[in-house]
Amino acid sequence: MFATVRLSRWYLIVPSRCQREAGDFLNCMITAARGMRFEISNCEMVPMPDDSPGTYIRTLDAIINRDPQMIMCVVSNSKSDRYTAIKKKCCVERAIPTQIMVQKTITPKSGNVRTLMSVATKVVIQMNCKLGGVPWKVKIPLNGLMTIGFDVCHDSKDKSKSFGAMVATLDHDNRGTPKFFSTVSHHSSGEEISNYLPLNTVKALNEYRREFGELPKRIIFYRDGVSDGQLQYIYDHEVRSLVEKLGQIYKSAGIEQDVLLTFFIVNKRINTRFFDHRLNPRPGTVVDNVVTLPQRTDFYLVSQSVKQGTVSPTAYNVIYDTSGLKIDHLQMLSYKQCHLYYNWSGTTRVPAVCQYAHKLSFLVGQYLHQTPSNMLEKKLYFLSFAVMSSLLRANSSTDRPCTIFHWRFWICTGNENTMSFGAP
Incomplete structure (x- = not known):
């Protein structure tokens, strides 16, 4: 390890x-x-x-x-x-x-x-x-990167309550041992999630600053559990309040430039399917035109492999981006994140931070019904072994190299070694 x-x-x-x-x-x-x-x-x-x-x-x-x-x-x-x-x-x-x-x-x-x-x-x-150990990691050529995943789970006993879980990575230069920070917020019926999203993000930023003495240079935020009908609401409330709060934090630290933030909406509940003739697309396949919307910066990513049935792609929609990264780089980064879920030796259908956030919100909503102790915020204590093998087979694959396959009209391949992020 x-x-x-x-x-x-x-x-x-x-x-x-x-x-x-x-x-x-x-x-x-x-x-x-x-x-x-x-x-x-x-x-x-x-x-x-x-x-x-x-x-x-x-x-x-x-x-x-x-x-x-x-x-x-x-x-x-x-x-x-x-x-x-x-x-x-x-x-x-x-x-x-x-x-x-x-x-x-x-x-x-x-x-x-x-x-x-x-x-x-x-x-x-x-x-x-x-x-607090780390079994493996992948090389991401971006220094000062914080990746955040967020998901919501309803309380199984009281449907008027829900719990939002956020999991963030703490990795300064990609050479040390990655660390994690997690936090859970309780939401009553009708209460705005945007009230807690910026506050929880600030907690993660403060933890990052305690670890490395500075704020992260860029933030990649993956928001799960959102339907297409909620996109405008998410942008108007969650994204804007988050950007405003981040601006205050960075200015108080003497950083005047805009925060390098990319906000993804991750949606795996879709009906879209792709085929390579009679076969499923290979893991790493990206579809980013023809079937995507021209007014959006969106793409489909097949990050997992299935042995039976039809593979389900995951939809990614970038609703806010000041990172300066090309869409190809964001696609590659998202695919690499799917290799970092430590409860499974292969790739997952969503980025690891999203899967961690889902696990944490599910644990709290189904069993704890209250927020966990703050003393556990830097440990992946919410991982569970009792996972149905059929679900694992459907959502994961054996470990594969991080190579993206872009679908234009037919498949053309590209090697990650030929792609430079062009950023420190």
Whole structure:
């Protein structure tokens, strides 16, 4: 892995009847971590007499006072009551990264240890991310870049409430270890999201300044969860209020020039499909004319591959841009961002920051129902292992080089090595 964090103070909470499976899985995790130069040691297994939510809470209360780096919990089934209780305790009341595993997942099928090793490898990568590590990165030839993703999820218990999640990258010169910042805001029915969007962005900017001593040179903002009928509203309220707030922040820092901001609307709920004769388009295919609107700066990007069915492209619409970058560069940047979702070893259908924001808003809206602790803002604590394999196959692909294929009338290819961003 690109960067790891030593895990030496952690606990494994497990029902007594699952101890054998948990012990075998722990050994597989240590073996898998060793091969990725991720040091895992000193795990203390804590057995429980039963697996009721109350028992998990009492056990967590006893362990949290020992200041653990992480707590792994094994649950007997996928019922949400235990998951909700554990996440509320460790994400809201306290600030401890957790890893929850279902007993069935850590039990090898027909005694096949290879299956267990595959699961252990994925879990180890996810745990490293939750601690602040980075499994991989891609080269982006832009210094001082902050990438932001934003998504909204409605509260599953109270439809009058929703939670907006924002995830931002903190990477100054593309040579160090990338870091992340996340924040969640609660919105009541009829309340303007634009009231919180600039404030949350300012939080990310302040964190960037604390890390590197200066503000980012340019900001790429990916806004998910917006329909075509809301575009004008988003521009009039969210974008304008964001630009105004950014102008104040940068002027207070002695920077008089306009903020280099690009604001994308990302829409994956579309009916458009493309074909390469009888096949799906290759990952990296961009369609930016003929079927796009001439009055917009928009394009379609196929960033993932599917083995069955028809691949669904993602629509990108640039509604505000002062970056000075060419549209080809924005397309390449968006495609590279689809390689940085650490919960999956391939590419995702949307930029990684959008997927992270979706994961965070879903966790809060479906299980926590309140904003998480601020102490977790710099960790990817919201990643979850329980993802349907069919969904992964539909939305992701195996890792591929970052090469964009532009569709004009037929396909013509272009190599990223021949493209220079022409910016520091």
